[in-house]
Amino acid sequence: MTTNFSDETLPSGQDLLVLGIESSCDETAASVLRYRGEDDVEILSSIIASQDEAHAPFGGVVPEIAARAHMQKIDGIVEQAMDVSGMSYESLSGVAATSGPGLIGGVISGLLAAKGLALALDKPLLAVNHLEGHALSPRLAEPCPFPYLLLLVSGGHTQLLSVNGLGDYTRLGSTVDDAAGEAFDKSAKVMGLGFPGGPNVEKWAAKGDPKSVKLPRPFKGRDHADFSFAGLKTAVARAWEASEQTDKAKADISASFQRAVSDVLAERTGKAMAMFKDMHGEDAKRFVVAGGVAANKALRERLTQLAISNGMSFFAPPLKFCTDNAAMIALAGAAKLAAGQTDELGVKARPRWPLDNAAAKANPASGYGKKGPKS
Known part of the structure; x- marks a missing residue:
């Protein structure tokens, strides 16, 4: 699959509706986003369930606790996001989910939920790099032309x-x-x-x-x-x-x-x-x-x-979209879908997934030392 693409591949006036799911660390999140290109993005819902209370006694995120919480919350959060958006599952153009990098248990939980929905609804699956979601997040509020x-x-x-x-x-x-x-x-x-x-x-x-x-x-x-x-x-x-x-x-x-x-x-x-x-x-x-x-x-x-x-x-991005959220995942997924890039149901969760592979091979250190959950 090629990774270079442009919004120009989106037919004029086409309306894409994408459900995004984020679960790479300690937030379980889902969002529905309407997309007509980089200048026309509308967030219909953005639901985030924090795990701060569960991790507070430990002074940091505990991977096992995070994974268990994602499994317990993901279905309800997705349902809530769909309800708030006012859209039906059948109206979705695609389902996007973080497939890395991150704490692998959490990534698997969100990706499996997206795969199940994509299969049941016969909709395209969009595996999103969490870092790319952050990279595009300013576009949730306003156009931000490249480079x-x-x-x-x-x-x-x-x-x-x-x-x-x-x-x-x-x-x-x-x-x-x-x-x-x-x-x-x-x-x-x-x-x-x-x-x-x-x-x-x-x-x-x-x-x-x-x-x-x-x-x-x-x-x-x-x-x-x-x-x-x-x-x-x-x-x-x-x-x-x-x-x-x-x-x-x-x-x-x-x-x-x-x-x-x-x-x-x-x-x-x-x-x-x-x-x-x-x-x-x-x-x-x-x-x-x-x-x-x-x-x-x-x-x-x-x-x-x-x-x-x-x-x-x-x-x-607005302060509420600086931290991990699913709106940025839906946005990155919509951009991929507009370019005709979709993923097979067999796509794997990845604990490490650098945006710039060439630089990563030359100098792999990236976050939490060299063994970070989101390197």
Whole structure:
């Protein structure tokens, strides 16, 4: 199957209705989306069942608990999404589901549900790369023409990619150890801020002094666009151990950590912007940030200013579509369907599935170290 395609293959005025299912980590989600091309996308429903309460005692996602929850919830979530959309199953044009990368038990649960529906309804199956869903997610709110530079930053990924067209990606940089989102979660766990870590660190950071604790900026000044967050995560743990472990310490360390992550992401992205401009010349006009960490308001403000200073427009999905959701999976599936690309029922779930295979073979590290669930 070819992976390069264009919206131009969608016949003018054709209305595609796609059910999307997402289950790659700890959200069970389903969405129904109407698609007439990149300039005409309508989300008819988007249902997300969080597992935060189940994983909170452990300070992170437990794969076995996540897989069991997906199996228990998936049918009801799909039914709810269809009910809210007001559409019948028979009216669907296709069924899309995340088929990787991610925690394999969860991916299998969602993909099997999609296969069952596709078979029963005699509708096309669309196996979607979770990362491609994030890459296209800004288009849920507004048109975002190719090419654009993408910073994909979440609990499982920290990557910079040149998005040249649908299915056409060039990786410019990635993390060599931990993802930024993991650093947020682990730092929150060390300080007892609760799970999920990202939103809790952001809340505490609002009360603290970002200059109070000296923390490293890994790879600062290096002539590449890769990231490293393991040392920063360790530095936070040491700062907490050395502190009086008061609420003030929580606030100050959180603020200093959030500032350090923002500095690293902005500095590394600046390097990628120069590379992107060398690749695309005058067409290098757009910068996109997506993924769960993109919901951090301080980071958004920093990256917006970075884009402006580099003469680029800033795009990001609405906050509710930064974290894992099924609307982005439905959108990617609809784009595939518009191009005439469908998948066999025998398609397999994949724990690893990089967008840029060439870069992945040369440098496979990607999120949660080299053994990450979403590498």
